Amino acid sequence: MASCLSPLEEDLTCPVCCEIFSEPVLLSCSHSFCRKCLEQSWKEKQKKDCPVCRQQASSEEPPLNLALKNACEFVVKERSAGASRASQGVCPVHLAGKLQLFCVNDQQLVCMECVAGDHQQHSFCSISKGELKTKQKTLQEKLDSVKNAKNIYVLHFEVKRQIKEEFEKLHTFLRKEEEARIAALREEEQEKKKKLEQKITKMEREIESLTEKIEVIKDGLASEDVPFLNDFNNNNNIEKLLDPELDSGALIDVAKHLGNLRYRVWEKMKDLCPYFSVILDPNSANGSLTLSDDLSKLIPGGPVQALPSNPERFTGQTAVLGSEGFTSGVHSWMVELGENECWKIGVAKMSVKRKMFAPANPEDGIWAVRWNKGQSSWNNWFTRIEKIRVQLDCDEKEVTFFDNYNAQLAVKSFRVKEQLYPFFFTTSRYALRILPSKVMVKKK
Secondary structure, three states, X not given: OOOOOOHHHHHOEOOOOOOEOOOEEEOOOOOXXXXXXXXXXXXXOOOOEOOOOOOEOOOOOOOEOHHHHHHHHHHHHHHHXXXXXXXOOEOOOOOOOEOOEEEOOOOEEEOHHHHHOOOOOOOEEEXXXXXXXXXXXXXXXXXXXXXXXXXXXXXXXXXXXXXHHHHHHHHHHHHHHHHHHHHHHHHHHHHHHHHHHHHHHHHHHHHHHHHHHHHHHHHHHHHOOHHHHHHHHHHOOHHHOOOOOOOOOOOOOHXXXXXXXXXXXXXXHHHHOOEOOOOEOHHXXXXXXXXXXXXXXXXOOOOOOOOOOOOOOOOOOOEEEEOOOEOOOEEEEEEEOOOOOEEEEEEEEOOOOOOOOOOXXXXXXXXXXXXXXXXXXXXXXXXXXXXEEEEEEOOOOEEEEEEOOOOEEEEEEOOOOOOEEEEEEEOOOOOEEEOOEOOOOOOO
């Protein structure tokens, strides 16, 4: 929510957009939503159900919740009036109170009744000093934004460099593959050309022999030597001289060189271009973690990098998230642990705390297993595992962990509705690496 809400305002908040209801409609399960929020939610699904309890809606056109609509309009009106009173120095909550102090904890002006009420145990300062602090904070935020923009400019060229390097690898592979296939074509041409030349030489000898015989026959016919003709017919079988023909396979095998050429080259490229079902998100990585160029490996223990302090980045713990979040379907990834002695691997919700340390437990939005110097979170065994496979089933609301022998280590259930991201944490000096997935091509 954009601002701090009163208990009444929280009851008048749409569970989808987290704002005061706008044209609220009522479902048969008694849950209410903004009409636009509900329509948007249903637009993305085939099933018309409640976004909160998943109960099937009784109607595709739910009725307007008139009482709730009137209450929301009243609160919005009071908000506007309160803002107007605040601009005049009057407390919007306690109408008779004058705004006299600045609450440092909540960053807002308060009256003496506020101090005795909801703001007990808070720190206060004078209004003028509070205004200066607010302006200072605003300017600092703007300065940080400018610095981040500068970092973005540098990051642009770094990403551009890596893109060029990756494409150069592909170009190099394709050039070598082209050269190899041209060489194979040339080799076949030379081999078949040699056989064809041998065939031509043999045919030329036969032609020369046949020419001699024709001359002999001409001479015999001219002399009308009948005994010669009878003798020639008895000793020379002209029918043995067959018509010249090409041997089977004498031509270039065009189909072998051109058939499914692009597909066969792509098949060979799979080894050069591994597919990772999960890749790491550099924008969320703690500054002490270094990520590999293909974003599949996190390397801890290096010098802390000067990275932008963006909202997505972990600063409270040495962690990083996967680049893609999931809300439906089944997803799986394998992590190679190597010699790493301290790690936590699992999933975390999108809103997980990133600026402070959060234990790897469901209460903090993290569902993970851990290994810390011989002790595991799934049993009392002290046997190191080499790999761990994480399987996230969003439909069944479960995340399951397997070792490198496919033995189940643990199963954790969750009930959150927001996106879940792959989660990686380590304080060891050894790397964690996501292994590539097998790509299966089904031919129809």
